[in-house]
Amino acid sequence: xxxxxxxxxxxxxxxxxxxxxxxxxxxxxxxxxxxxxxxxxxxxxxxxxxxxxxxxxxxxxxxxxxxxxxxxxxxxxxxxxxxxxxxxxxxxxxxxxxxxxxxxxxxxxxxxxxxxxxxxxxxxxxxxxxxxxxxxxxxxxxxxxxxxxxxxxxxxxxxxxxxxxxxxxxxxxxxxxxxxxxxxxxxxxxxxxxxxxxxxxxxxxxxxxxxxxxxxxxxxxxxxxxxxxxxxxxxxxxxxxxxxxxxxxxxxxxxxxxxxxxxxxxxxxxxxxxxxxxxxxxxxxxxxxxxxxxxxxxxxxxxxxxxxxxxxxxxxxxxxxxxxxxxxxxxxxxxxxxxxxxxxxxxxxxxxxxxxxxxxxxxxxxxxxxxxxxxxxxxxxxxxxxxxxxxxxxxxxxxxxxxxxxxxxxxxxx
Amino acid sequence: xxxxxxxxxxxxxxxxxxxxxxxxxxxxxxxxxxxxxxxxxxxxxxxxxxxxxxxxxxxxxxxxxxxxxxxxxxxxxxxxxxxxxxxxxxxxxxxxxxxxxxxxxxxxxxxxxxxxxxxxxxxxxxxxxxxxxxxxxxxxxxxxxxxxxxxxxxxxxxx
Numbered sequence: 001x002x003x004x005x006x007x008x009x010x011x012x013x014x015x016x017x018x019x020x021x022x023x024x025x026x027x028x029x030x031x032x033x034x035x036x037x038x039x040x041x042x043x044x045x046x047x048x049x050x051x052x053x054x055x056x057x058x059x060x061x062x063x064x065x066x067x068x069x070x071x072x073x074x075x076x077x078x079x080x081x082x083x084x085x086x087x088x089x090x091x092x093x094x095x096x097x098x099x100x101x102x103x104x105x106x107x108x109x110x111x112x113x114x115x116x117x118x119x120x121x122x123x124x125x126x127x128x129x130x131x132x133x134x135x136x137x138x139x140x141x142x143x144x145x146x147x148x149x150x151x152x153x154x155x156x157x158x159x160x161x162x163x164x165x166x167x168x169x170x171x172x173x174x175x176x177x178x179x180x181x182x183x184x185x186x187x188x189x190x191x192x193x194x195x196x197x198x199x200x201x202x203x204x205x206x207x208x209x210x211x212x213x214x215x216x217x218x219x220x221x222x223x224x225x226x227x228x229x230x231x232x233x234x235x236x237x238x239x240x241x242x243x244x245x246x247x248x249x250x251x252x253x254x255x256x257x258x259x260x261x262x263x264x265x266x267x268x269x270x271x272x273x274x275x276x277x278x279x280x281x282x283x284x285x286x287x288x289x290x291x292x293x294x295x296x297x298x299x300x301x302x303x304x305x306x307x308x309x310x311x312x313x314x315x316x317x318x319x320x321x322x323x324x325x326x327x328x329x330x331x332x333x334x335x336x337x338x339x340x341x342x343x344x345x346x347x348x349x350x351x352x353x354x355x356x357x358x359x360x361x362x363x364x365x366x367x368x369x370x371x372x373x374x375x376x377x378x379x380x381x382x383x384x385x386x387x388x389x390x391x392x393x394x395x396x397x398x399x400x401x402x403x404x405x406x407x408x409x410x411x412x413x414x
Numbered sequence: 415x416x417x418x419x420x421x422x423x424x425x426x427x428x429x430x431x432x433x434x435x436x437x438x439x440x441x442x443x444x445x446x447x448x449x450x451x452x453x454x455x456x457x458x459x460x461x462x463x464x465x466x467x468x469x470x471x472x473x474x475x476x477x478x479x480x481x482x483x484x485x486x487x488x489x490x491x492x493x494x495x496x497x498x499x500x501x502x503x504x505x506x507x508x509x510x511x512x513x514x515x516x517x518x519x520x521x522x523x524x525x526x527x528x529x530x531x532x533x534x535x536x537x538x539x540x541x542x543x544x545x546x547x548x549x550x551x552x553x554x555x556x557x558x559x560x561x562x563x564x565x566x567x568x569x570x571x572x573x
Binding site: 019020022023026027029030031032033034036037038043046047050051053054057058061062065133134135136137138139140142170171178185186206207268 | 434435437438439440441443446447449465470471473474477478479482483484485486487488489490492493496497499500503504535538539541542543545547548551
């Protein structure tokens with residue numbers, strides 16, 4: 001007898017409807033709900049309000065963690081703050097160095113592509129959202145963020161952090177939104193391998209892992225290859241860093257290679273993320289180096305996100321040659337740049353870090369160089385953004401053009 | 415005794431609420447996988463201990479709540495939870511008279527059925543999740559069942 005007080009409750013028969021009847025009723029109701037929600041989408045409104053109702057409890061549950069974080073930041077020691085400050089300054093200097101030629105390069109790039117002017121960046125503006133520390137589903141890779149429809153968040157919006165792609169919004173409530181991470185088994189990102197510009201799909205494979213299941217066994221993939229969004233699929237524009245290949249196994253019996261990649265975004269310790277608004281009519285970002293060699297040989301996906309270069313140039317000798325050259329030198333160049341720019345802290349560790357960070361900063365660049373419209377970057381950007389991100393944003397809007405640049409600066413430099 | 419004879423509705427709701435909080439509390443990943451379905455256990459307990467107090471309604475409402483919090487298809491958890499609640503309400507006398515170990519086994523079975531319904535609906539609605547880890551919580555739920563009943567029993571018979 002595990003703890004049912006004997007006789008504490010005595011059934012009184014013959015009262016109310018029979019459980020069987022009520023069960024049938026509830027079951028029918030549940031099935032009807034499922035049908036309406038799944039097949040018809042009639043319950044979108046109801047779900048919207050329900051998630052609004054759930055949000056206070058979720059906030060309450062996450063409040064101890066939030067309080068702990070607040071305590072930590074409040075009682076951070078002077079030494080720690082100074083160290084952080086120094087690091088931020090270093091990063092800012094690094095980014096400014098890279099951004100010095102951004103203007104010229106983007107114009108040059110635009111001219112090369114036969115456009116009259118360089119296109120404005122594809123990212124219109126973005127908003128910082130904090131991750132609400134609450135479990136949505138133990139087995140799926142989902143997080144809740146504290147921005148919702150009231151902040152203009154919409155379904156299938158791209159979510160990033162400063163290192164790379166994070167995921168996209170799934171259910172949007174009034175004040176909160178559910179984000180499906182790129183590592184969720186249900187999520188797939190169309191990507192291209194930066195080195196070879198081979199296009200494929202990266203499927204989530206659990207915590208901090210992506211799989212590339214659709215590449216043939218003889219595909220040219222190496223550990224360390226960078227995966228960028230390919231712009232297909234209509235959610236993510238082209239050229240944003242996603243992951244780095246960590247493992248390539250060729251199994252003789254398998255027709256396809258077993259490839260794993262690790263997301264650049266730190267998905268296991270997400271505190272704050274960026275919701276990004278892209279210009280819907282923008283023909284993808286022209287900035288990334290990969291777009292020079294990739295160009296649109298594959299139509300498909302959302303036409304709005306397709307690169308649309310003016311001359312439909314065929315792709316024989318001239319294009320691949322510089323492209324390949326650029327890409328081959330890219331890694332070396334960025335390494336050199338990193339080492340040149342960071343003489344003071346210049347340890348191997350910091351060098352590696354800056355290299356690792358460069359793709360992330362490229363994405364920040366596209367976001368921050370919001371063109372003329374970047375005044376709006378601060379508009380919807382919420383007030384309670386933490387210090388660092390607020391600074392980042394303020395920076396981005398105050399000097400919209402020169403603010404920062406990108407991983408590909410070194411690539412086009414030589 | 416007479417005071418308790420009234421259905422413990424308030425207590426049911428309070429304990430269900432606490433169980434809900436326990437099931438959305440952020441945990442480290444390895445622990446989260448083994449997290450027992452506290453809300454399901456609570457609903458099961460009440461449908462066995464107080465089968466006339468509206469366990470089915472509680473099951474349905476808790477299921478809908480879980481749907482909202484888990485971001486699942488609305489009605490998924492509700493259907494699964496109502497089903498096992500119904501069985502528990504029907505068989506409450508048999509289950510109640512069993513020793514703790516057998517009760518835990520029964521709960522294991524109920525949780526497996528519950529998870530299977532979720533699994534089937536996941537597949538139907540196009541969100542399949544085939545990892546075997548999804549069944550772990552049935553085992554841990556059965557393990558904590560004696561403890562959970564002891565706690566809930568205390569809340570029931572207190573005052």
